[in-house]
Amino acid sequence: MASSEATNASLAYQYGGNHKGGWLAYLPEEWLPYVQLARLSPPVGLFLVFIPHAFGILHAAIRNQSAPLDVARASGLLFAASFFYSNAVHIWNDLIDAPIDSKVQRTRKRPIPRRAVSPRAAFLFAASQALVTGSFLFFMEGNLVENCLYAVPGIISWTYYPYAKLHTFWTQAVLGFALSWGVVMGSISLGLRPVAYKAGQVDFATIVLFTASICWTMIYDSVYAYQDLADDLQIGVGSMAVLFRYQIKPIFWSLVAVITVCLGILGRWEEMSPVYYILVPGGTTLWLGLMVTNVNLADSGSCWWWFSNGFWGVGGFIVVGLLLEYLRIIRFWN
Structure with a gap:
């Protein structure tokens, strides 16, 4: 019995949307379900959304040799937008997923399944966050209409995502x-258009970075999905974990290979320095290799640890590698 309670307590902290500790203890009780809906503690969701934007910002800064103040402005703008965007998509996901979440051990005490927030209130909350997110398009570099068009694929994919399973x-x-559409939005925030509609041109360097980000997400989110594999099999919803069961590691290795090749192509295309190759393709491949080798997909705690650390490790290597390359390009050290 004690073991079962410990397991349940552990699951509650594995991004289940029902955290109560830390700074949340100081909030009014009626605020707590809304903070849980938005996944503000821990703030993993915010960085899941922002980090791909940071990839795009830094790549565009390298290509355009952007001024540091422009990079800082774009980063601050998209970080703030990511806060509201993360809120909106997490609330939307919980709203659509509520009937399924109520049947899954890790998620059954989220605010909507436990009836702490009504579906109508959740929808209005999500809509308010989405509207605030949209307002940031007015402040981005370039033509507003074109910026809105670039945002559409991200909006459509996020709207569909909770139905995908x-x-x-x-x-x-x-x-x-x-998530990786953030690479595109980060790029356009500094004037790098991945697709030039009028000229009919595609920026292939941005596309390979976008592809690497997609494959990275597929790995870490599949590891995350194994926490709920038994429940998902019983309910009948889809995921890569359900499709491949415990034979997925060869798929992971294939995705690691694609990521390594894409990041290598990006370096070659942009004539990056050796530091880039050591940190970005090298560090990313090493970290993902450790993740794929060591994660125990049958152990929820191991899946949570490698999901979290796999995200921060790879995201950190790519951001730091691109940042150092940008600083080299603008001769920051001279």
Whole structure:
């Protein structure tokens, strides 16, 4: 019995949307369900959304040799936008997923399944966050209409994502597209258009970075999905974990190879320095290799640890590598 309670307590902290500790203890009780809906503690969701934007910002800064103040402005703008965007998509996901969440041990005490927030209130909360997110498009560099057009694929993919598990096993690919669209939005925030509609041109360096981000998401979110594998099999929803069960590691290794090649192509295309190759393709491949080798997919605690650390490790290597390359390009050290 004690072991079962410990397991349940552990699951509550594995991004289940029902955290209560830390600074949340100081909030009015009626605020708590809304903070839980938005995944503000721990703030993993915010960085899941922002980090791909940071990839795009830094890549565009390298290409355009952007001024540091412009990079700082774009980063601050998209970090703030990511806060509201993360709120909106997490609330939307919980709203659509509520009937499924009520049947899953890790998520059954989220605010909507436990009836702490009504579906109507959740929808209005999500809509308010989405509207605030949209307002940031007015402050981005470039033409407003074009910026809005660039945002559409991300909006569509996020809207569809909570339904994906009902239609396909490749839900992690859908999530990868939705999250990685941040690479595109980060790029346009500094004037790098991945697709020049009028000229009919595609920026292939941005596309390979976008592809690497999708594959990375597919790995870490699949590891995350194994926490709920038994429940998902019983309920009948789709994921890569459900499709491949415990034979997924060869798929992971294939995705690692694609990521390494894409990041290598990016370096070659942009004529990056050796530091980039050591940190970005090298560090990313090493960290993902450790993750794929060591994660115990049958152990929820191991899945949570490697999901969290796999995200921060790879995201950190790519951001730091691109940042150092940008500083080299603008001769920051001279």
